[in-house]
Amino acid sequence: MTVDRRAFLKGAATGGSAAALASVTAPGEAGAFARPSKPRPTQALGLLYDSTLCVGCKACVAGCKDANDMPVERSRDQESWNSMVTPEQRNQVVRQVGDTQPIWDTPKSLSGSTLNIIKAYVHGRAEVKDRAEDGFAFIKRQCLHCNDPSCVSACPVSAMTKDPDTGIVNHHVDRCIGCRYCVWACPFNIPRFDYDSAFGKLRKCELCDHRLAEGELPGCVATCPTGATLFGRVDDLEAEARRRIALKPGDTYRYPRGDINRRFGPYTPPHEKVVQAAYQPEVYGDRLLGGTQTLYVSAVPFDKLGLPHGPHIPDRMYATETEAVQHTLYRGMILPAVVLTALILIARRNVDRHHTEAEED
Amino acid sequence: MAPNGQHSTYVQADDLDACVDLFGRLKRRDFLKFCTGVAVTLGLSPALGARIAKAATSPARPTVFWLSGQACTGCTETLLRSHHPTVDTLILDMISLDYHETLAAGSGEQAEIFKDQSMKRNWGEYVLVVDGSIPTKDGGIYCQVAGHPFVDDVRHAAEGAAAIIAMGSCSAWGGIPSADPNPTEAKSAQDVLPGKTVINIPGCPPSPYNFLSTVLYLLTFGKPPELDAQNRPRFAYGRLIHENCERRPHFDAGRFALEFGDAGHRQGWCLYKLGCKGPETYANCPAIGFNDAGFGAWPVGTGHPCFGCTEKGIGFTKPMHAMAEVLTVTPPNLFPRVAEPKGQGVTPAAAALAAGVVGLGVGAGAVLTSRLGKDVPPDEAAFEPPHYTEKPDNQ
Amino acid sequence: MATNEHAPLGGKLVTGPFLVLFVVFFAAVIVLTQRFAFGLGSVTHLSDGYPWGIWIAIDLIIGTALGCGGLVMALMVYIINKGEYHPLARAGLMTSLFGYTLGAFAVLIDLGRYWQGHNILLPWLWNPNSVLLETALCIFAYILVLMVEFSPAAFERLGMKEARRRVHRVLFVFTGLGVLLPLMHQSSMGTVLVILGHQVSPLWQSQLLTLHFLVTALTIGFAVVAAESVLSSVAFRRPFETRILSRLAGVMAWVMMAFVVIRYLDVIRVGALPLAFQPGVQALAFWFEFSLGIFAVLFLLPKGNRTNPRFLFLGAMAMLFNGILYRLNAYLIGYDAGPGWSYFPSFGEILVTTGIFALHIMLYLICVKMLPVLHTIRTDRPQAGANAASPAE
Incomplete structure (x- = not known):
């Protein structure tokens, strides 16, 4: 076997990526090279969060903490007003504010001890709810349980898995090595690691599947007073969301609460409400980034609520692109095997030449 | 029972004048305190308390007519439960309550005649208080006082009123009587008095102090306090x-x-x-x-x-x-913002260290580059290394 | 010239520079003690917006690229040089070994749940879709390969001739692997970023990241070899080796040019060029990186420059920092966690990074003095300044 060295060097310089390069330059959606998106499981369970119904009571935040045995949380800058001395500390000298316990749960964002949070979009004078200009709106952030999740694709040790039936994305803490690639890879920035512990855990919302197993609703849904967080089969939730975005201000609508399919948890009657603000003409989670099992409807543009939205966000998850590159280069390990064989042959021949030349010396 | 000390004055049964003074009126100092409190309730400077006191103790006490329509007397009851001042201080010392069906000493025609006389005398200067909603169905016959519909009484009294106060939810916006199916077509004072400024003190019942403070504001400044879109005083309903x-x-x-x-x-x-x-x-x-x-x-x-x-x-x-x-x-501030600042940025020590490390690298590189021309032997060919080959040592 | 081709330098181990390095390393050890006692948050500025900081971006991603000197050396020796041995091959292998081992060490201290780190070696937990798995396993395997490749030096020192001979017999397999594995994981370090999607600025985000990281591994590796060659000629007053180097430099200049062209055509293709004109750190970093690439081409493309040590060195440095900056940009500067998040390495993080590099240099000094790593010089010149400076990257 003769390999032109120069040619081989050029081949090596572009490396095994030659195949990828060829594919990337091939026409495709926005020039990208991707495997097909994975569809949502037909019986997938999820949430529909309606920002216009949310009153910001944060019962879901408390409900989530109860359901998942999470501690209350505060950030450093809140210590001055959110501190109390515990009974055990009563006879001790409290050296600094950090020694005290928080009174209220005031997380600033998702974290290793907050899997669900209500955040506020605030603009200008913040006069009217669900208005972008000089208004405000609420947004619930928790795992969106993507149809085609990046974290599941990214995790090297299969600590992130997607249930084939319910579509719930689970985290297996006993497998996790704490590399935090999922934190990085998630376009919604959902998985969170506990950096303040020597033995930190990664945590994310798992749709309270331990409660679902007992026929209970997820903590956030069970406590939501207004039905802003609605649970159910995602396809049914999507139909509900489409009905809502067709509503106009002034319309009266009977908003279901709890489980739209009435399978989990106690029955909560719908409540009637007059639509105040016009919905955005889009259901968030139906297509962007491959679609999600947590759907959003809102009166305020989604990008203002901190969700990736806009012309630069594709309809497929980025995992489709990495996996396409990866599985093209490493399909059956053929390309690496061919390259390795060539390299070994050259090395072998050169070693042989060594021997010959050395003997000639 | 405090037998001695200053409290003893409260139980000097033989000193009736003192008792009347203490229970029926306020001591000057307490009265000033009360007026200052009113000023604060109204959101005014405490310094205006003296002005309010002066207005309240003016010998020309303003005349007040209190007309009750479809009411439960709850608004009167709430007034009776005011303690600073007590209602008697109010009606005896601060205002001249010339007509109030529940509180009037007289009754029947006596009361009505007194009302008419007083109204004529004070035409254009009195304060009209309405409590209870006003039925308008069938010409308002479902609530009549002294034989004429209440709605006519209110319209008549309003003509000569310097200020009109709707006390309680019923007169402020209709209240219980106006609730569905509203058989009497009960309406608020404002509804039957279009074009007039009606100060609404809604509540079922409202706090008496919202009423008292409004009255004292009127006495002091001669105009209603700042009102919201529904003509409610902002200090209480803001x-x-x-x-x-x-x-x-x-x-x-x-x-x-x-x-x-x-x-x-x-x-x-x-x-x-x-x-x-x-x-x-x-x-x-x-x-x-x-x-x-x-x-x-x-x-x-x-x-x-x-x-x-x-x-x-x-x-x-x-x-x-x-x-x-x-x-x-x-x-509220307790809501984290969509983009809450998180993570830690540059600290002086870190910046200094990073700059030091980078500086060290750049410096070393520069020194090396400058030395390269000098230190390397000029004639490389002379030192061209020999043709090295790797040989297994066993050969 | 059989077994005495390589020889330990000898000399005093504990010198002034060595002590300085030790102090830097010791500071890092203190920081690391704190990290293991109280968690990552106690010493780093890592957050859920920036879960990977400089320990990954610099120590691993750039550190292992610096360790690609071994890869380039292998390419030189076995592909270009027809098996002719390069005098710096063993030193290059050693710096590769240290670079990769310390990169792996950086990963280990950065792992939030390091006590479960062995899970990555359990085949039943492997996720074949994970680029990171492939990268991690390749790095792990490559460290083993480097150990085998470097083992002859240790065997020589220990006088284990039989072992050395056996290893030498199968060395060509490891040489092949030693080229393949870095090609695989260095390119995958780019693929790792593709999944970040819009979180990486379009100035860097591209499916060509795979190719770009491969090319920068080669350019950085070459620059390291060239720098090592130049530095050792200065530090140890060795004759300057231009023959292979300048041949390779010619190839690398064209590779660099192709890289610059492909990279910037790609930026234009995805429509990211306007971003390069928005004032800010990203645009600045982009143009700085671009200029370094152009400089490298300009320095190395003229044939006359390539035999001039100074131009060769400057070109190699431009190439080196182009690669380093490209990787830093793609991993940290071009990364945007979204509004609200901020990151700059903490004092402790920088201390650990400098400490790891200090450890690297210390290990290098120890090894060249105690193991037969550097080639013996057949010249009468005195070995002036042998202990003064270290020719590590």
Whole structure:
């Protein structure tokens, strides 16, 4: 076997990526090279969060903490007003504010001890709810349980898995090595690691599947007073969301609460409400980034609520692109095997030449 | 029973004048204190207390007519439960209450004649207070006083009034009588007095101090206090109950009573889920309470959800259990923003260290580059290394 | 010239520079003690917006690229040089070994749940879709390969001739692997970023990241070899080796040019060029990186320059920092966690990074003095300044 060295060097310089390069330059959606998106499981369970119904009571935040045995949380800058001395500390000298316990749960964002949070979009004078200009709106952030999740694709040790039936994305803490690639890879920035512990855990919302197993609703849904967080089969939730975005201000609508399919948890009657603000003409989670099992409807543009939205966000998850590159280069390990064989042959021949030349010396 | 000291004056039974003075009137010092308190309630400078005191003690006490329509007398009852001043101080010393069906000494034609005379005498200068809603169906025959429909009395009295105050929800916006199906077509004072400025003090009943403060403001400044879009004094109705509610932290922390008597209810948690209308009702109930009984003496304080009595379309209209629209004007600071600043940026020490490391590298590189030309032997060919080959050592 | 081709330098181990390095390393050890006692948050500025900081971006991603000197050396020796031995091959292998081992060490201290780190070696937990798995396993395997490749030096020192001979017999397999594995994981370090999607600025985000990281591994590796060659000629007053180097430099200049062209055509293709004109750190970093690439081409493309040590060195440095900056940009500067998040390495993080590099240099000094790593010089010149400076990157 003769390999032109120069040619081989050029081949090596572009490396095994030659195949990828060829594919990337091939026409495709926005020039990208991707495997097909994975569809949502037909019986997938999820949430529909309606920002216009949310009153910001944060019962879901408390409900989530109860359901998942999470501690209350505060950030450093809140210590001055959110501190109390515990009974055990009563006879001790409290050296600094950090020694005290928080009174209220005031997380600033998702974290290793907050899997669900209500955040506020605030603009200008913040006069009217669900208005972008000089208004405000609420947004619930928790795992969106993507149809085609990046974290599941990214995790090297299969600590992130997607249930084939319910579509719930689970985290297996006993497998996790704490590399935090999922934190990085998630376009919604959902998985969170506990950096303040020597033995930190990664945590994310798992749709309270331990409660679902007992026929209970997820903590956030069970406590939501207004039905802003609605649970159910995602396809049914999507139909509900489409009905809502067709509503106009002034319309009266009977908003279901709890489980739209009435399978989990106690029955909560719908409540009637007059639509105040016009919905955005889009259901968030139906297509962007491959679609999600947590759907959003809102009166305020989604990008203002901190969700990736806009012309630069594709309809497929980025995992489709990495996996396409990866599985093209490493399909059956053929390309690496061919390259390795060539390299070994050259090395072998050169070693042989060594021997010959050395003997000639 | 305090037999000695200054308290002894309270029990000198033989010194009746002193008793009358103490119980019926206020001592000058206390009266000034009261007026200062009113000034503060109104959101005015305490310095204006003296001016209010002067107005209140003016010998020319303003005449007040109090007309009651479809009312439950609750508004009068609330007035009777004011303690600073007591209602007698009010009606004997501060105003000249020339007509009030419940409180008037006289009755029947005597009272009516006195009212007519006084009204003529004070035409254009008196204050008209209306409590109770005004039925308008069939010419207003469903509420008549002295043989004529109440609605006519109100319209007549309003003609000569310097100021009109609608006391209580019924006269402010219709109240219970106007609730569906409203058989008498009950209306508010404003509705039957188009074109007039009616100061509304809604509530069922309203806090007496909202009424007293409004009256004293009128006496002092000769004009109504600042009013909102529904002609309610802003000092009392400018904020949502939700904003000042003592249970608000429970709302913010998501702690709700779910049923009457459940664990959360017993611990004083937020009543929002029981139908509390505090988030859509403007009133100062949580701030001043009722009956001077101390903290918590208002509906929510006692464990009952606010039912929105001061708000048209909410009190007596919305079901008790129906959930309120949360009209939070500004999201509280406890909500994290969509883009809450997180993570840690550059610290001086880190920046210095990074700059030092980079500087060291660049410096070393520069020194090396400058040395390269000099230190390397000029004639490389002379030192061209020999043709190295690797040889296994066993050969 | 059989077994005495390589020889330990000898000399005093504990010198002034060595002590300075030790102090830097010791500071890092203190920081690391704190990290293991109280968690990552106690010493780093890592957050959920920036879960990977400089320990990954610099120590691993750039550190292992610096360790690609071994890869380039292998390419030189076995592909270009027809098996002719390069005098710096063993030193290059050693710096590769240290670079990779310390990169792996950086990963280990950065792992939030390091006590479960062995899970990555359990085949039943492997996720074949994970680029990171492939990268991690390749790095792990490559460290083993480097150990085998470097083992002859240790065997020589220990006088284990039989072992050395056996290893030498199968060395060609490891040489092949030693080229393949870095090609695989260095390119995958780019693929790792593709999944970040819009979180990486379009100035860097591209499916060509795979190719770009491969090319920068080669350019950085070459620059390291060239720098090592130049530095050792200065530090140890060795004759300057231009013959192979300048041949390779010619190839690398064209590779660099192709890289610059492909990279910037790609930026234009995805429509990211306007971003390069928005004032800010990203645009600045982009143009700085671009200029370094152009400089490298300009320095190395003229044939006359390539035999001039100074131009060769400057070109190699431009190439080196182009690669380093490209990787830093793609991993940190071009990364945007979204509004609200901020990151700059903490004092402790920088201390650990400098400490790891200090450890690297210390290990290098120890090894060249105690193991037969550097080639013996057949010249009468004195070995002036042998202990003064270290020719590590």
